[in-house]
Amino acid sequence: xxxxxxxxxxxxxxxxxxxxxxxxxxxxxxxxxxxxxxxxxxxxxxxxxxxxxxxxxxxxxxxxxxxxxxxxxxxxxxxxxxxxxxxxxxxxxxxxxxxxxxxxxxxxxxxxxxxxxxxxxxxxxxxxxxxxxxxxxxxxxxxxxxxxxxxxxxxxxxxxxxxxxxxxxxxxxxxxxxxxxxxxxxxxxxxxxxxxxxxxxxxxxxxxxxxxxxxxxxxxxxxxxxxxxxxxxxxxxxxxxxxxxxxxxxxxxxxxxxxxxxxxxxxxxxxxxxxxxxxxxxxxxxxxxxxxxxxxxxxxxxxxxxxxxxxx
Amino acid sequence: xxxxxxxxxxxxxxxxxxxxxxxxxxxxxxxxxxxxxxxxxxxxxxxxxxxxxxxxxxxxxxxxxxxxxxxxxxxxxxxxxxxxxxxxxxxxxxxxxxxxxxxxxxxxxxxxxxxxxxxxxxxxxxxxxxxxxxxxxxxxxxxxxxxxxxxxxxxxxxxxxxxxxxxxxxxxxxxxxxxxxxxxxxxxxxxxxxxxxxxxxxxxxxxxxxxxxxxxxxxxxxxxxxxxxxxxxxxxxxxxxxxxxxxxxxxx
Amino acid sequence: xxxxxxxxxxxxxxxxxxxxxxxxxxxxxxxxxxxxxxxxxxxxxxxxxxxxxxxxxxxxxxxxxxxxxxxxxxxxxxxxxxxxxxxxxxxxxxxxxxxxxxxxxxxxxxxxxxxxxxxxxxxxxxxxxxxxxxxxxxxxxxxxxxxxxxxxxxxxxxxxxxxxxxxxxxxxxxxxxxxxxxxxxxxxxxxxxxxxxxxxxxxxxxxxxxxxxxxxxxxxxxxxxxxxxxxxxxxxxxxxxxxxxxxxxxxxxxxxxxxxxxxxxxxxxxxxxxxxxxxxxxxxxxxxxxxxxxxxxxxxxxxxxxxxxxxxxxxxxxxxxxxxxxxxxxxxxxxxxxxxxxxxxxxxxxxxxxxxxxxxxxx
Numbered sequence: 043x044x045x046x047x048x049x050x051x052x053x054x055x056x057x058x059x060x061x062x063x064x065x066x067x068x069x070x071x072x073x074x075x076x077x078x079x080x081x082x083x084x085x086x087x088x089x090x091x092x093x094x095x096x097x098x099x100x101x102x103x104x105x106x107x108x109x110x111x112x113x114x115x116x117x118x119x120x121x122x123x124x125x126x127x128x129x130x131x132x133x134x135x136x137x138x139x140x141x142x143x144x145x146x147x148x149x150x151x152x153x154x155x156x157x158x159x160x161x162x163x164x165x166x167x168x169x170x171x172x173x174x175x176x177x178x179x180x181x182x183x184x185x186x187x188x189x190x191x192x193x194x195x196x197x198x199x200x201x202x203x204x205x206x207x208x209x210x211x212x213x214x215x216x217x218x219x220x221x222x223x224x225x226x227x228x229x230x231x232x233x234x235x236x237x238x239x240x241x242x243x244x245x246x247x248x249x250x251x252x253x254x255x256x257x258x259x260x261x262x263x264x265x266x267x268x269x270x271x272x273x274x275x276x277x278x279x280x281x282x283x284x285x286x287x288x289x290x291x292x293x294x295x296x297x298x299x300x301x302x303x304x305x306x307x308x309x310x311x312x313x314x315x316x317x318x319x320x321x322x323x324x325x326x327x328x329x330x331x332x333x334x335x336x337x338x339x340x341x342x343x344x345x346x347x348x349x350x351x352x353x354x
Numbered sequence: 355x356x357x358x359x360x361x362x363x364x365x366x367x368x369x370x371x372x373x374x375x376x377x378x379x380x381x382x383x384x385x386x387x388x389x390x391x392x393x394x395x396x397x398x399x400x401x402x403x404x405x406x407x408x409x410x411x412x413x414x415x416x417x418x419x420x421x422x423x424x425x426x427x428x429x430x431x432x433x434x435x436x437x438x439x440x441x442x443x444x445x446x447x448x449x450x451x452x453x454x455x456x457x458x459x460x461x462x463x464x465x466x467x468x469x470x471x472x473x474x475x476x477x478x479x480x481x482x483x484x485x486x487x488x489x490x491x492x493x494x495x496x497x498x499x500x501x502x503x504x505x506x507x508x509x510x511x512x513x514x515x516x517x518x519x520x521x522x523x524x525x526x527x528x529x530x531x532x533x534x535x536x537x538x539x540x541x542x543x544x545x546x547x548x549x550x551x552x553x554x555x556x557x558x559x560x561x562x563x564x565x566x567x568x569x570x571x572x573x574x575x576x577x578x579x580x581x582x583x584x585x586x587x588x589x590x591x592x593x594x595x596x597x598x599x600x601x602x603x604x605x606x
Numbered sequence: 607x608x609x610x611x612x613x614x615x616x617x618x619x620x621x622x623x624x625x626x627x628x629x630x631x632x633x634x635x636x637x638x639x640x641x642x643x644x645x646x647x648x649x650x651x652x653x654x655x656x657x658x659x660x661x662x663x664x665x666x667x668x669x670x671x672x673x674x675x676x677x678x679x680x681x682x683x684x685x686x687x688x689x690x691x692x693x694x695x696x697x698x699x700x701x702x703x704x705x706x707x708x709x710x711x712x713x714x715x716x717x718x719x720x721x722x723x724x725x726x727x728x729x730x731x732x733x734x735x736x737x738x739x740x741x742x743x744x745x746x747x748x749x750x751x752x753x754x755x756x757x758x759x760x761x762x763x764x765x766x767x768x769x770x771x772x773x774x775x776x777x778x779x780x781x782x783x784x785x786x787x788x789x790x791x792x793x794x795x796x797x798x799x800x801x802x803x804x805x806x807x808x809x810x811x812x813x814x815x816x817x818x819x820x821x822x823x824x825x826x827x828x829x830x831x832x833x834x835x836x837x838x839x840x841x842x843x844x845x846x847x848x849x850x851x852x853x854x855x856x857x858x859x860x861x862x863x864x865x866x867x868x869x870x871x872x873x874x875x876x877x878x879x880x881x882x883x884x885x886x887x888x889x890x891x892x893x894x895x896x897x898x899x900x901x902x903x904x905x906x907x908x909x910x911x912x913x914x915x916x917x918x919x920x921x922x923x924x925x926x927x928x929x930x931x932x933x934x935x936x937x938x939x940x941x942x943x944x945x946x947x948x949x950x951x952x953x954x955x956x957x958x959x960x961x962x963x964x965x966x967x968x969x
Binding site for chain 1: 687691693695740743744746747748750751752754755756758759762763765766767769888889892895896899931932934935937938939941942945946949
């Protein structure tokens with residue numbers, strides 16, 4: 043009884059921990075797979091999502107940062123969490139479109155190294171703008187009242203309601219993107235572009251529009267991740283870069299461009315991390331995910347579900 | 355002596371067989387051309403021989419020894435050079451430096467532990483590099499950035515880089531692709547010249563039939579990954595199977 | 607001034623126009639001269655730097671010391687990024703790792719500064735051999751991500767499981783630095799003639815190592831490796847197909863760059879007698895990327911300049927009343943502008959202007 047409960051709790055916690063990685067990784071992965079663009083600013087989109095979520099949900103007092111010095115005492119419009127969940131992805135989607143148009147496009151033909159450098163620089167700009175304006179301190183992001191507190195589950199017993207919420211929201215969003223890519227004409231073009239962009243172009247299909255949309259969707263997912271991930275921990279300017287590294291690992295473990303791969307990899311990393319914590323090895327929980335990633339990449343460089351062809 | 359020999363060489367990509375049990379032998383001093391319609395498996399064959407791709411099965415012998423399982427640079431060090439389809443040079447380095455890199459590989463082998471020796475301690479490298487540049491007629495351009503050469507000269511530099519190692523065999527993947535008629539002519543002359551002077555064995559992949567018939571001793575025709583004909587230019591030209599598969603549609 | 611080996615080659619070969627045999631001796635002599643002049647120039651620069659920096663730029667000697675330390679780090683990083691074209695996001699492993707190795711060595715084996723330096727260097731080289739061996743199996747983004755992975759792994763290892771060695775989140779505080787060669791107190795004052803230039807012995811020590819590092823880097827870039835590295839950056843597959851073992855040369859570039867990071871990390875521990883845990887965090891790896899790119903990739907002195915500029919903005923500009931709070935943001939903006947518009951960095955821009963003004967060769 044207790045063993046089963048422990049295992050189920052572990053899996054649920056792992057799902058929840060992995061869910062954020064998955065949300066970030068799916069966007070990162072389709073952008074990398076389809077557009078061959080390495081976006082080190084993906085964590086910054088998560089960061090923007092979290093702060094924007096905070097802004098829409100409640101009213102946050104300002105204690106330090108430039109805005110406070112200029113006499114502004116708080117920010118936020120207090121529309122509540124559901125509003126944030128709807129508005130944030132739309133806004134970040136538009137940010138994604140702008141990023142594709144004004145940054146990514148100029149770098150498609152430049153080496154990966156330059157793409158990494160410029161997006162890394164962008165990430166710093168976003169992070170430091172937020173830090174300078176709103177201050178570097180952590181802001182608590184309240185869970186929505188309808189989802190706070192525990193819920194009684196069979197076998198497991200009490201489980202935080204919000205964690206279930208995170209799992210559910212992630213599942214719905216990722217499934218939606220998966221269906222979009224697998225079963226629509228848009229998805230077909232995206233898939234074909236992933237395999238051979240040159241060939242698709244030769245067939246007379248313009249890729250600029252789908253590329254724009256792919257970037258937007260990827261960005262929107264990162265924004266949502268910020269909103270659902272925010273209430274799990276505090277919000278501060280460093281959370282973007284902190285999430286970026288595991289998100290990238292999730293992508294390469296799962297296989298670039300593979301949504302299923304990102305899901306499997308994210309859940310693996312999340313479960314491993316939670317398992318190490320629950321078994322009293324918290325000290326190893328971070329080391330563990332990096333070690334697992336290193337081992338998988340060395341044994342299977344194309345990632346768990348990546349295909350051999352992608353490697354060359 | 356047989357320089358290059360393949361036995362039942364095969365490469366499959368998923369369900370597609372790109373190269374299908376090809377047996378080929380090239381003798382010392384022979385100039386062989388590999389022709390065939392698009393998608394016949396010519397590039398895949400070259401990539402197998404230069405060890406860019408692993409064969410699904412079959413054997414590749416270079417000067418009698420198996421080279422399956424070797425790295426590309428090892429095969430080059432054994433004496434098989436490659437000239438690429440596009441002018442594959444080091445664009446931001448000078449023409450001289452391009453040649454120096456090839457000369458370094460030729461003189462020092464694939465790797466040396468000499469990062470504290472000044473490059474001027476190796477006059478023989480400079481000598482080889484200069485010889486290479488003279489042989490392809492680019493000595494006077496040696497201080498220009500390689501990027502600034504016109505396309506024909508880039509190709510000449512590329513062939514020079516491939517020849518710096520004094521290879522026993524040269525693989526050329528469409529050496530005149532994208533060249534003007536004059537450039538093509540001078541490149542063909544260059545190939546003939548090095549073949550005569552160095553007694554070079556070569557394997558040429560080429561679309562331009564005029565060139566193929568001009569410089570080959572023997573022609574091998576691939577179609578759908580398999581050899582369908584083989585012989586002197588005259589024999590191949592008159593082979594009905596070849597005309598059927600290839601020349602019939604394209605002959606000009 | 608000296609920089610850009612390709613200029614050197616071009617001019618020297620131009621001088622030795624006529625007979626190849628007779629010209630070679632001259633060529634060699636002129637190269638020797640250039641190597642010596644590079645070293646002398648660096649020597650003069652590091653000698654007068656603290657005086658100028660402290661008196662005219664609101665600087666202080668400790669910051670000047672740090673600038674040189676990070677300069678060494680950046681010079682090595684540029685051998686990897688600028689010359690070989692490989693972007694590592696895990697060089698904190700070698701910098702911070704060497705700092706820890708040096709610190710722990712000083713506390714438990716020997717406090718002799720030269721041995722401490724050597725300990726950090728050896729540790730960095732060994733780590734680079736392992737990390738490079740594993741990360742270089744894949745190119746492009748995988749290399750960046752794998753180095754990042756190993757970097758984060760070592761950060762979290764030092765933070766917690768290895769806290770009994772590293773003192774965890776508090777950083778390593780027991781660094782114990784003895785007298786140099788048993789006589790010179792590194793944290794003491796400077797004897798008379800030198801004291802006109804600088805007030806601190808650590809600076810002198812770091813400056814000497816800096817000059818040696820510049821000489822080493824200069825020699826490496828003028829060895830066959832310099833040419834091979836640039837060949838790999840320009841066209842990796844062609845380099846493989848002229849018969850070069852690209853993989854082993856890349857590994858060497860990685861190890862060489864880590865050796866410089868190791869020297870810098872050891873000096874960092876010696877200078878501050880303290881190793882913060884953050885020295886292993888990936889932002890440290892990011893810092894060295896920014897410094898190198900700001901100064902200018904693919905040149906010898908650019909990264910040194912970039913390191914100085916970064917630390918100047920971080921420590922001096924951050925104190926300005928108006929711009930101060932935005933120093934990090936300013937760095938980010940300048941960095942992005944550099945990547946987009948001036949890939950050769952500030953040093954590249956200086957070179958360009960100079961060649962325009964004085965009609966020097968452009969290459």
